[in-house]
Amino acid sequence: MKRKFFMVWFCFTVITFWAQNPEADKPRILISTDIGGTDPDDNQSMAHLLMYSDLFKIEGLVSSPSYGNGSKEDILKMISLYEKDFPTFQQYKSDLAKPDYLRSITKQGQWGNAPYKGYNTTTQGSDWIVTCAKRKTSQPLWVLVWGGLEDLAQALHDAPEIHSRIKVYWIGGPNKKWSANSYAYIVKNFPDLWFIEVNSSYYGFFSNNSALDTINSSNYYEHHIDGAGHLGRDFKNYYNGEIKMGDTPSLLYLMKGNPDDPTGESWGGSFTTLKRSPRIVYTGTTTMKDTVAFCSILEFHFKGPKYNIPVDSICFWMEVPYGKSAQKWPGYYLGNGNYAIRYIPKKAETLKYNFSSQIPEIDGLHGTIVVDNLWPGKKHSTDYKLGNNWFTDRSEKNLYDGRIQGGKTILKWRDEVLTDWAKRWDWLKKKE
CATH class of the missing domain: 2.60.40.10 (Immunoglobulins)
Structure with a gap:
C-alpha cells in the first residue's frame, strides 16, 4: 500500500514539475554570432533560430564580430522582424520566445580579434556568458559559436571554473582563421573543455554537391519562403534568398539526435574524438x-x-x-x-x-x-594535447561531400531539415 501511494505521489510530483516548468527539458543555449559582418549567412541562421525558439531555452544572444562591423543592433533588427510575425507564429506555437525577452538577453561582445595572448578585456557579452554558465541548474549551457571565439575565451579567462558547466559547438573553418589567438588560448589552457570543433562538415548543409540532396538551395526561397511574412521578405536580402545558413548545424545538432553523444547521428553532424590540435x-x-x-x-x-x-x-x-x-x-x-x-x-x-x-x-x-x-x-x-571531450569532423573517405571532409554527415539530413522548416514558413503564408 505504501509503495502504491509513493508511486502515485511521485507521478503527481513529476507531472506538476513539468507543468510548472515547461522549459525544463529544453536545451539551454547561448549564441555568439558575428552577424552583420562580411558574411550574411548569420542573418539566415538567426531567422531559423527565432522560428524554432520554442525548442530551446535561449539565454543569450551575443554579438562577437571578430571581423567586420557587426553589432548587437544587427541581432535586434532580426528580433524586430520576428516580432511583426510573432502573433501569427503564436497561433501554432504558444511557447516561442517573446521578442522583449530576446532583447533583454542581447549583449555586445568583442569587436575585432584578440591579441597574441588570446584574450583582451571583459565585454558585456563575455560577462553574460559567465553569468549564464554559473546559474544553478543541472543542465549544461550550450554555447553555440557562429563566429570568433573572442568572447568565449574572455569568459574562460575571467571565470575558468565555468569550463565544466558549458558545452561548445563551434563553426570553425574561416572563423578559425580570424580567431587564431583565442582558439590557441582555449586549446592550451582548457584541453578538457567539452567542445565540438566543426571545420568543414557544416559546408555539407549548403553544398548541393550530392545526389543525396534533392531540395535545391537556389530555388528554396521561391518555393517555400517568398511571401512568408516579414522574415520571409527580409530573407531575400541575404544571398538573394539562396540558402547558405552555415551556422545552422549548431542548432540542428540539438534538434534531432543525442547531443551527449557527438559520435552518433544527428541533424547537426556526426563527429570523432580529437586528441590533439x-x-x-x-x-x-x-x-x-x-x-x-x-x-x-x-x-x-x-x-x-x-x-x-x-x-x-x-x-x-x-x-x-x-x-x-x-x-x-x-x-x-x-x-x-x-x-x-x-x-x-x-x-x-x-x-x-x-x-x-x-x-x-x-x-x-x-x-x-x-x-x-x-x-x-x-x-x-x-x-x-586535448582531453576526452574534444570532437571534430570525421575523416572517412565515404563521408566526404566532394572535397568537404565529413560533409555527408550533415548533408544526409538536409532535405528533412528544410522540409520541416518549410512547414513553419507556410504558417506565415497562410496569414498573408
Missing part, C-alpha cells in the same frame, strides 16, 4: 617542401631588437593574397627581442605570404607553404 612552429619562413593540414595553427617566430614596448604590441604584418587584393594579419612583440604571429589556413591551397615591418630583420621576408585537405593531418611535437 595541430600546431606547427617555424623559426623562419617556409618553402614548397613544407606541408600542413588546413585549419592547423601556424606560428612564425622571429628574433629582432629588444624594444622597450609593451608585450602584445603589433610590430609587423603578414600579407596573404586574397582574390585581387591581400589580407593582412598582425604580428606581435613577445618581449626580449622575440616576435611571433599565428595564422590558420582555412582551405587546401598553395599559400604564399610576405611580412612587412619597420624592423629590418622581419621586413621583406616571404615564403610559400602547401596546405592539404585532410584534418588534423600529421602529428607534430608542438601539437596541443
